[in-house]
Amino acid sequence: MRADPQLTDDEFLLLNELIAAEIGITFPDHKRELLASRLRPRLQALRLRRYFDYYLQARYDLAGERERLAELVTNHESYFFRETEQIEALFEHALPGLRATAATPGMLRLLSAGCASGEEAYTLGLCARRRFAGVAGSTLTIDAFDVDASRVAMAQQAVYGPGALRATPAELRQRYFTPRGADRWELKPLYRAGSRFYRGNIVALETFAPAVPYDVVFCRNVLIYFSEAALHRAADHFAEVLRPGGLLLLGACESIIGLSHRFETVRLGPSIAYRRIGR
Amino acid sequence: MSAAPLPLPSEISWDGAMRLLEALPAMPLAERGAQVEMLVRNSSPGVRERVLRLGANLLPEERLAEHLRNDHDAVLRNAGLEMLKLRGARSFPLAVRLLADPEPDVVLQAVLLLDHLRDPRALEALRGVLAHPDLNVAQAAILAIGRLGDARSIPDLLPFLAADPWLQMAAVQALGDLRSRRAVADLARLLGDPVVGAIAAEALARIGGVSACRALIAFWIGQAGQLDDAALLGLLAHGLEGLPRAAVPADRPAIGRILAALRDRLAAAAPEVRAAAARCILALGPSDGDEPALAVLAAVAEEGEDARLPSVLRRRPDLAGALLRRPGTAAAWGMQLAALFPRRVAPADVLAALGGAAALSAAVRFLGRVPAAQAPAGLGPAVLRLYLELPAERRAEIVPLLRRFRVAVRGALAAVAEPPAAAAALAPAPAAPAEPVADPVDRVVLAALLGGTGGSGGSPRAVAAALERLPLAGRLAAIVQLAAHRPVMRALPWDAWLREAPEAHAAAAAEAAAASRLCELLPLLRALPPRLAEPALLRAFAELADGDAVPWLLEVLETVAVPRVRPELRPLVIESLGRIGGAAARRALAAAALDRTAESRLAYRALAACAEEEDAPLFRAAVTHSDWYVRLACAEVLGRFAAPQDVPALARLAADPVPAVAHRALSCLEG
Numbered sequence: 036m037r038a039d040p041q042l043t044d045d046e047f048l049l050l051n052e053l054i055a056a057e058i059g060i061t062f063p064d065h066k067r068e069l070l071a072s073r074l075r076p077r078l079q080a081l082r083l084r085r086y087f088d089y090y091l092q093a094r095y096d097l098a099g100e101r102e103r104l105a106e107l108v109t110n111h112e113s114y115f116f117r118e119t120e121q122i123e124a125l126f127e128h129a130l131p132g133l134r135a136t137a138a139t140p141g142m143l144r145l146l147s148a149g150c151a152s153g154e155e156a157y158t159l160g161l162c163a164r165r166r167f168a169g170v171a172g173s174t175l176t177i178d179a180f181d182v183d184a185s186r187v188a189m190a191q192q193a194v195y196g197p198g199a200l201r202a203t204p205a206e207l208r209q210r211y212f213t214p215r216g217a218d219r220w221e222l223k224p225l226y227r228a229g230s231r232f233y234r235g236n237i238v239a240l241e242t243f244a245p246a247v248p249y250d251v252v253f254c255r256n257v258l259i260y261f262s263e264a265a266l267h268r269a270a271d272h273f274a275e276v277l278r279p280g281g282l283l284l285l286g287a288c289e290s291i292i293g294l295s296h297r298f299e300t301v302r303l304g305p306s307i308a309y310r311r312i313g314r
Numbered sequence: 315m316s317a318a319p320l321p322l323p324s325e326i327s328w329d330g331a332m333r334l335l336e337a338l339p340a341m342p343l344a345e346r347g348a349q350v351e352m353l354v355r356n357s358s359p360g361v362r363e364r365v366l367r368l369g370a371n372l373l374p375e376e377r378l379a380e381h382l383r384n385d386h387d388a389v390l391r392n393a394g395l396e397m398l399k400l401r402g403a404r405s406f407p408l409a410v411r412l413l414a415d416p417e418p419d420v421v422l423q424a425v426l427l428l429d430h431l432r433d434p435r436a437l438e439a440l441r442g443v444l445a446h447p448d449l450n451v452a453q454a455a456i457l458a459i460g461r462l463g464d465a466r467s468i469p470d471l472l473p474f475l476a477a478d479p480w481l482q483m484a485a486v487q488a489l490g491d492l493r494s495r496r497a498v499a500d501l502a503r504l505l506g507d508p509v510v511g512a513i514a515a516e517a518l519a520r521i522g523g524v525s526a527c528r529a530l531i532a533f534w535i536g537q538a539g540q541l542d543d544a545a546l547l548g549l550l551a552h553g554l555e556g557l558p559r560a561a562v563p564a565d566r567p568a569i570g571r572i573l574a575a576l577r578d579r580l581a582a583a584a585p586e587v588r589a590a591a592a593r594c595i596l597a598l599g600p601s602d603g604d605e606p607a608l609a610v611l612a613a614v615a616e617e618g619e620d621a622r623l624p625s626v627l628r629r630r631p632d633l634a635g636a637l638l639r640r641p642g643t644a645a646a647w648g649m650q651l652a653a654l655f656p657r658r659v660a661p662a663d664v665l666a667a668l669g670g671a672a673a674l675s676a677a678v679r680f681l682g683r684v685p686a687a688q689a690p691a692g693l694g695p696a697v698l699r700l701y702l703e704l705p706a707e708r709r710a711e712i713v714p715l716l717r718r719f720r721v722a723v724r725g726a727l728a729a730v731a732e733p734p735a736a737a738a739a740l741a742p743a744p745a746a747p748a749e750p751v752a753d754p755v756d757r758v759v760l761a762a763l764l765g766g767t768g769g770s771g772g773s774p775r776a777v778a779a780a781l782e783r784l785p786l787a788g789r790l791a792a793i794v795q796l797a798a799h800r801p802v803m804r805a806l807p808w809d810a811w812l813r814e815a816p817e818a819h820a821a822a823a824a825e826a827a828a829a830s831r832l833c834e835l836l837p838l839l840r841a842l843p844p845r846l847a848e849p850a851l852l853r854a855f856a857e858l859a860d861g862d863a864v865p866w867l868l869e870v871l872e873t874v875a876v877p878r879v880r881p882e883l884r885p886l887v888i889e890s891l892g893r894i895g896g897a898a899a900r901r902a903l904a905a906a907a908l909d910r911t912a913e914s915r916l917a918y919r920a921l922a923a924c925a926e927e928e929d930a931p932l933f934r935a936a937v938t939h940s941d942w943y944v945r946l947a948c949a950e951v952l953g954r955f956a957a958p959q960d961v962p963a964l965a966r967l968a969a970d971p972v973p974a975v976a977h978r979a980l981s982c983l984e985g
Contacts (some may be wrong), residue, residue: 080707
């Protein structure tokens with residue numbers, strides 16, 4: 036048996052450059068071994084003996100490798116009812132104003148960018164259901180996309196394991212999910228209605244730009260993995276897909292301050308959001 | 315909803331800064347200095363990091379020392395310190411000189427610089443400022459001394475445990491860094507101190523040893539309920555896990571009280587407390603708390619989806635069997651423990667847990683140490699089943715086991731069923747087959763891997779014959795799995811296959827040639843028409859460094875790897891030419907480097923791999939290329955030949971804003 040290939044300095048830089056340009060994510064020096072270990076099985080499957088060969092395979096998208104690369108390097112950590120204070124704050128403090136100025140009257144359009152297996156997008160829908168009495172008469176649509184096609188497929192199937200439900204109280208688990216074998220739960224169809232999942236890439240606007248702009252964009256705990264160049268592109272792209280006055284919500288430790296002149300910070304109760312400034 | 319608009323930045327835009335950074339290597343030195351001092355004010359961390367690296371290599375030392383003295387411009391002052399840090403050991407003499415500066419802020423910067431450099435020679439100089447009248451300086455010096463790790467400094471630091479709280483905190487931390495056993499009693503007395511108690515606990519955990527652990531236990535027992543359990547128990551677990559096993563306190567009545575208190579914490583609400591209590595219980599050695607502690611530890615790990623073997627279990631090989639009998643993460647830990655301590659585990663326990671592939675590598679390591687003659691009953695079927703159930707790309711991981719226990723596995727294979735015939739396969743299948751099946755491809759591959767015994771069906775010729783009889787798709791699948799099996803690959807009728815069905819066999823032949831290093835296949839591969847070029851073929855020529863393949867590759871480059879035919883092959887051809895080298899390859903690569911297509915950078919790299927001295931002018935002319943990857947190739951080639959006229963170009967590259975380029979050029983200049 037051959038020895039495992041080793042990731043050289045040059046290969047690390049090249050792969051990082053490619054991943055940052057195509058997906059936005061960057062692997063700092065201390066995560067070099069992480070990148071190597073994520074790609075190693077793929078090299079074995081393709082019977083490639085050097086990471087440089089894999090770089091060429093992905094860079095030139097031979098046999099559609101770009102999509103597989105996205106699956107390998109993206110972080111899939113997500114769960115239902117994660118950091119719901121921010122979602123609650125949106126419905127509590129901003130929804131009436133958003134509704135009054137919606138891009139399409141009578142409709143609120145939300146986007147979950149970098150949705151992984153759909154936990155956040157579905158959580159948005161579940162939280163909206165509990166809050167929607169206050170804004171009855173509006174239709175809520177939730178679009179969600181991720182660069183990892185396999186995760187998008189999981190989101191569409193909506194079957195989850197215990198990790199995804201670790202913050203879901205037992206009572207809510209019973210109400211919203213149907214058991215499917217050992218340690219698997221399927222979100223009931225009723226609660227999946229109104230959510231649409233597709234493959235898209237935050238750093239490639241054409242993959243998720245809608246015909247009608249969104250009122251709210253959620254992109255939480257995704258940008259922390261992005262390179263600086265990709266952050267700039269992401270901020271620009273979110274500004275493109277949001278209507279003036281629309282809100283961008285990021286994770287608690289993320290910020291686009293200094294990255295774009297097209298947003299202003301606003302306070303939503305205990306949370307911070309970024310409001311799209313008019314053209 | 316209240317709105318607070320963002321301030322508009324007055325600085326150069328991010329795009330502008332990036333363009334300026336790209337242009338910096340081509341600027342005159344003086345202009346670069348001014349641009350560096352402007353760009354360090356940029357709010358972008360990426361721009362700042364790159365420009366600081368540049369300034370560290372570019373600005374003279376006196377200029378950087380002036381920045382340190384600039385108390386009107388904090389940005390420049392901080393940038394000066396950062397650049398001196400980036401200069402590494404070259405900054406040491408300056409830092410020592412600055413310790414005598416009359417300005418306390420400058421002395422403080424010098425101490426911080428020495429702290430960063432961690433040069434052992436700094437100890438004497440730092441001792442000299444321990445009594446500095448400025449508390450910030452003295453505090454930074456104490457911390458820096460601690461991080462130097464020289465035990466001779468302990469007597470200098472002990473008096474500070476009774477000093478001003480600011481210095482006291484620094485001394486506690488430093489003594490912890492120094493792992494000072496002499497300080498344990500003093501630190502233990504500080505555990506109850508509201509200001510430095512938490513730092514003292516951390517220091518004791520870092521110091522470790524029986525006395526430090528006793529101090530932490532005594533304090534925790536005495537103060538239970540009034541403390542941050544998660545932090546203190548975590549530190550205690552850390553300390554206990556660091557004790558030699560023989561040093562764990564053996565005072566059973568006392569241990570009994572501690573265990574009882576720890577077991578209470580297994581039901582704590584916070585997972586950190588539960589996990590820390592479990593670690594402490596397990597670290598204290600075998601007890602009736604083991605089972606509940608294992609259950610808690612596994613449950614907490616499963617919540618975090620972490621299957622790494624906890625350190626505490628490395629101390630407890632006696633638990634391997636119990637772990638292997640548990641499901642999920644615990645079984646994976648058991649497998650890892652079995653691999654670490656093969657003599658402490660019964661093979662039957664491992665076999666029982668072998669079903670899942672999650673801990674496969676640990677299982678392979680463990681079973682790899684079991685002598686073949688002592689293979690436990692059931693091992694052959696278990697290994698075979700694992701092999702057949704694994705996806706093809708992972709099967710190579712257990713090939714060593716197949717070979718080690720070939721007799722047992724061969725016996726098992728004879729008892730395994732063939733898959734159902736095609737017609738029967740159309741009938742509804744049971745939900746999950748009770749027994750694995752081995753299809754004809756599996757059987758041929760296994761025959762090769764298990765080998766023959768005295769002319770049986772496992773000899774290379776017999777396997778090759780069986781492989782020939784397989785339908786085309788099965789044959790190719792088997793070849794992929796056996797590509798590195800040189801005897802079998804050599805026995806195959808490649809000549810006939812490549813003549814009769816070249817499209818079908820070209821990739822498999824290339825794969826076999828590269829993996830088994832079958833140079834005799836190269837003429838057959840070179841005889842293929844260039845239109846059949848594909849990645850495996852291009853890589854095979856490169857891996858076998860086939861100089862005779864260069865004309866074939868050049869033809870592919872000109873007729874096949876072109877727009878509207880198969881442009882995706884162009885980078886692979888370029889790469890292969892670079893790995894083979896030779897005059898014709900170098901000429902083609904030089905032309906490709908200059909043609910300004912997307913593959914130009916790859917051509918520079920490929921040419922760098924095989925460049926000769928006469929190629930140096932092309933690289934000399936590219937040292938200000940806008941692509942860092944091309945500049946990296948320049949540094950590599952110009953450094954390799956080290957011609958005197960290339961020193962200015964290398965010096966320019968040594969100040970490159972991309973660290974990889976700068977490091978490569980610097981190492982060439984220094985080497």
